[in-house]
Amino acid sequence: MKQSLSERLAILSDAAKYDASCSSSGAGKRDSAGTKGLGSTGNGICHAYTPDGRCISLLKILLTNFCIYDCAYCINRSSSNVQRTRFTPDEVVWLTLEFYRRNYIEGLFLSSGIIRSPEDTMAQMVHVARELRQTHNFRGYIHLKTIPNASTEQLAEAGLYADRLSINVEMPTEQGLAAYAPEKKAGIIRHSMGEMQTRIEAGKERTLSGRRPPRFAPGGQSTQMIIGADTATDHDILASSSSLYSGYRLRRVYYSAFSPIPDASAILPVRPPPLLREHRLYQADWLYRFYGFQFSEITAGRPDGMLDLTLDPKLAWALANRALFPVDLNRASREMLLRVPGLGVRSVNALIATRRHKHLRLEDLARLNVSLRKVKPFVHTTGWSPARLVDQANLRQAFLPRPQQLTLF
Amino acid sequence: MTYGVTLERDTSFSEWRPLARRCFLAGVPPEAMEWRCSTAEASLFDTPLSLPTPRPDAQNPILRSNCLALLKSILRHADQTRFDLAYRILWRAQTEPSLAAIPLDPDIARALRMSHQIRRDAHKMEAFLRFREIGESENGRRLFLSWFEPDHYILPTVAPFFTRRFTDMDWAILTPKGSITWNGTECLITRAPCPKPDLSDTLEQLWQTYYASIFNPARIKTKAMRSEMPRKYWKNLPETRLIPQMLAQAGARVTAMATQQPQEAPQFHKRLQKRRAEKP
Structure with a gap:
C-alpha cells in the first residue's frame, strides 16, 4: 500500500x-x-x-x-x-x-x-x-x-x-x-x-x-x-x-x-549509558578545541580511563594539578587563565582587555557573571587570596553536589 | 538646574543623537540631565523639562568608533534608562577615550549586557519567526505573512537578513513594534504597531510531523530546550503545542522499546544473508 x-x-x-x-x-x-x-x-x-x-x-x-x-x-x-x-x-x-x-x-x-x-x-x-x-x-x-x-x-x-x-x-x-x-x-x-x-x-x-x-x-x-x-x-x-x-x-x-x-x-x-557521559565527552572535546588542552592531559588523572561523572573535566583537571594554582589574575598568561575552572573564553577575553587599562580587583571578577564559588579557590588578586584553600585535602568535597536522602517509597 | 528631554519610547539613535549633542555642547553633565519617556507616568513633583542652549565656544564631542558602535547598539534596547546610560558614556568617553575597550567598567559592562540582549533577540527572531503562505501578490509571486513579538527595536537590524534570504518571494513581517515588507526589490520598514493577524498554513501539519518524529523519547532534557527556546516564544510557533503530548507519551514509548521481545528477522534480510554466504 x-x-x-x-x-x-x-x-x-x-x-x-x-x-x-x-x-x-x-x-x-x-x-x-x-x-x-x-x-x-x-x-x-x-x-x-x-x-x-x-x-x-x-x-x-x-x-x-x-x-x-x-x-x-x-x-x-x-x-x-x-x-x-x-x-x-x-x-x-x-x-x-x-x-x-x-x-x-x-x-x-x-x-x-x-x-x-x-x-x-x-x-x-x-x-x-x-x-x-x-x-x-x-x-x-x-x-x-x-x-x-x-x-x-x-x-x-x-x-x-x-x-x-x-x-x-x-x-x-x-x-x-x-x-x-x-x-x-x-x-x-x-x-x-x-x-x-x-x-x-x-x-x-x-x-x-x-x-x-x-x-x-x-x-x-x-x-x-x-x-x-x-x-x-x-x-x-x-x-x-x-x-x-x-x-x-x-x-x-x-x-x-x-x-x-x-x-x-x-x-x-x-541499558543505555548515562547521558552525563556524553555530556562530559563534549566538555572534554571543547577543552581540546577552544581551551588549549590535550586529550591525554584530560584523562591522565583517571586510572580507569573514564571521565569523572560528578565533576566537569576542567575542574577535575585543576584539582589534580593544584601545584599550578592559584594564578594571579593580573599577571597570568591567557593560556593559564583559560585553565581556571569557571572561566570561559569570553570571561578570559574580558579580563585581559580590562587589565590593559586598570588593575583587576575582586569586584571586577564579580561583574563577570561567572560562578565565584568555583573560580575563587584558584585565583588571587587585590581583595582576595585563597590562602591555603587550594591546598586543602577536602577541596573536592566543596564542589560535589549535595548528597541527597533516597526516597523511602 | 535640571535639564531634560521627553522622548518617544522607540526613539532611535539618529533621533537621539542631535539632542544629546545639543545638551553636551551646553555643558550639561549626566547628573543634571533627565531623559524621560513620553509614556512613563509623570509624577506629581515632575518639573517641566527644557532643553539647554549650547554655548558658542563649546567643542564637539569626540567618540572612538567602538564607543559609537556601542551607543548605536544600546539605543535599540527597550529599556527606558538607555538614554541616561548612553549620555553618561558619551560624557565619560571625553576624558577616558578608551572607555569602551574596558569590558569590566560598570557602565560598559551594563552596555555590553544590553548589547548582548539585543543580539540574542535578533538571533531568536531570525530563528523562531515562521512564514505562512497566504496566496499570490499582484506581481504573481508567492506571498507570505508572519507575526513576531521582538523585545527590542530590532527591525532595521534583522531586515537585511530576511531580504537576502527570502529574495524570490513576497512577504511581510508584522510585529507590535512595526513591520517589514519586501516585494523583491524594495524593503519597507514602518514603526506603527501592527495587530496580530489570524493565519494558517496547511504545510504546518507536515512540519509538526517532522518535529514529533525527530524527537528522541529516550532522552528528555527539557531544561536545555527551555534555555534555548524560552516559553515566551512558544505561543507563536506552530510546533510547540505538541510538546506536552510528546513528553506525556515518552515514558511509555521507552518502556515499550525496552520490553520488546526479539523478533524474527524479515525475509529480505535472510535472502541477503543467503546471497552473501553463497558469494565467495
Whole structure:
C-alpha cells in the first residue's frame, strides 16, 4: 500500500534522528541578494528545539531506510523489523524548499540506507543536491552523508554542491566496528576521510594565476561515534577523536550516547549509558578545541580511563594539578587563565582587555557573571587570596553536589 | 538646574543623537540631565523639562568608533534608562577615550549586557519567526505573512537578513513594534504597531510531523530546550503545542522499546544473508 507523504516523513525522520549532527555553520557567508535564488548561509541558526534538548537546524531525513547492511546499533539494519519506505528525490527537494520558505530550517541534511550498491545510493543523494542547487537556485545549507565506497567522481560532485560532507566512524575502536558493523571496514572509512580532506584543502588553495579551484565542501567534514554500545573507555574515545582531529582536520566529532531503539539487536547492552557521559565527552572535546588542552592531559588523572561523572573535566583537571594554582589574575598568561575552572573564553577575553587599562580587583571578577564559588579557590588578586584553600585535602568535597536522602517509597 | 528631554519610547539613535549633542555642547553633565519617556507616568513633583542652549565656544564631542558602535547598539534596547546610560558614556568617553575597550567598567559592562540582549533577540527572531503562505501578490509571486513579538527595536537590524534570504518571494513581517515588507526589490520598514493577524498554513501539519518524529523519547532534557527556546516564544510557533503530548507519551514509548521481545528477522534480510554466504 502506498503511504502518504506525511507517513513517510514520519518514518524517514524517525530513522534519521540517531545522527546527532545538525550543525549548519562553517559554510561562510552567501546570500540570494541580486539573484533569482532562495536562501543564505552565515552563522548557523537553530530554528527549533525538541524536548530532548537538541536543536533543529536542518531537515534531517533519509532518502530511504531500506538497507543491505546489518550494523547492530542501527535502527535501519537489515535484520530489524521497522517499517520500510523511501522518498523520491523530487519529494525531498520539494520538502526542503517548502520548509525553507517558511523559515523552519537552514537547509537539508540528507543521509540514506544503502540500497543495491554504495555507488547507486550516492548517485541518488548527489541527484537531490544537484536539483536543489541548479534547478531551484537553492543557496541554503546542504549536508550530505558520504557513503563509504562511493566513486571518486561522485565525491567530487557531492563536494561541489554540499557545504559539509560527513562519514561516520561509528565506533571508537576498530575492534568495535568489526564486532558491530561487519560490512563496514575501518580502513575504507578512514580512506574516504583522507580523500575528502585532500579535496577540501585543495578547494581552498588558489592556483598560481590566482584562480579559484572548484568548490569543495567549504564547511569541512564531521563524523560521529556511538558511545556506550561497546566497552571502549573515555580514554579510547578521546584518543580516537584526537587522531581524527589532527589526522583529518575534522570540524567536529559528535558523540552519540547509544540510545534504545525499537526492535534492538540482542548483542546491544540492555541499558543505555548515562547521558552525563556524553555530556562530559563534549566538555572534554571543547577543552581540546577552544581551551588549549590535550586529550591525554584530560584523562591522565583517571586510572580507569573514564571521565569523572560528578565533576566537569576542567575542574577535575585543576584539582589534580593544584601545584599550578592559584594564578594571579593580573599577571597570568591567557593560556593559564583559560585553565581556571569557571572561566570561559569570553570571561578570559574580558579580563585581559580590562587589565590593559586598570588593575583587576575582586569586584571586577564579580561583574563577570561567572560562578565565584568555583573560580575563587584558584585565583588571587587585590581583595582576595585563597590562602591555603587550594591546598586543602577536602577541596573536592566543596564542589560535589549535595548528597541527597533516597526516597523511602 | 535640571535639564531634560521627553522622548518617544522607540526613539532611535539618529533621533537621539542631535539632542544629546545639543545638551553636551551646553555643558550639561549626566547628573543634571533627565531623559524621560513620553509614556512613563509623570509624577506629581515632575518639573517641566527644557532643553539647554549650547554655548558658542563649546567643542564637539569626540567618540572612538567602538564607543559609537556601542551607543548605536544600546539605543535599540527597550529599556527606558538607555538614554541616561548612553549620555553618561558619551560624557565619560571625553576624558577616558578608551572607555569602551574596558569590558569590566560598570557602565560598559551594563552596555555590553544590553548589547548582548539585543543580539540574542535578533538571533531568536531570525530563528523562531515562521512564514505562512497566504496566496499570490499582484506581481504573481508567492506571498507570505508572519507575526513576531521582538523585545527590542530590532527591525532595521534583522531586515537585511530576511531580504537576502527570502529574495524570490513576497512577504511581510508584522510585529507590535512595526513591520517589514519586501516585494523583491524594495524593503519597507514602518514603526506603527501592527495587530496580530489570524493565519494558517496547511504545510504546518507536515512540519509538526517532522518535529514529533525527530524527537528522541529516550532522552528528555527539557531544561536545555527551555534555555534555548524560552516559553515566551512558544505561543507563536506552530510546533510547540505538541510538546506536552510528546513528553506525556515518552515514558511509555521507552518502556515499550525496552520490553520488546526479539523478533524474527524479515525475509529480505535472510535472502541477503543467503546471497552473501553463497558469494565467495
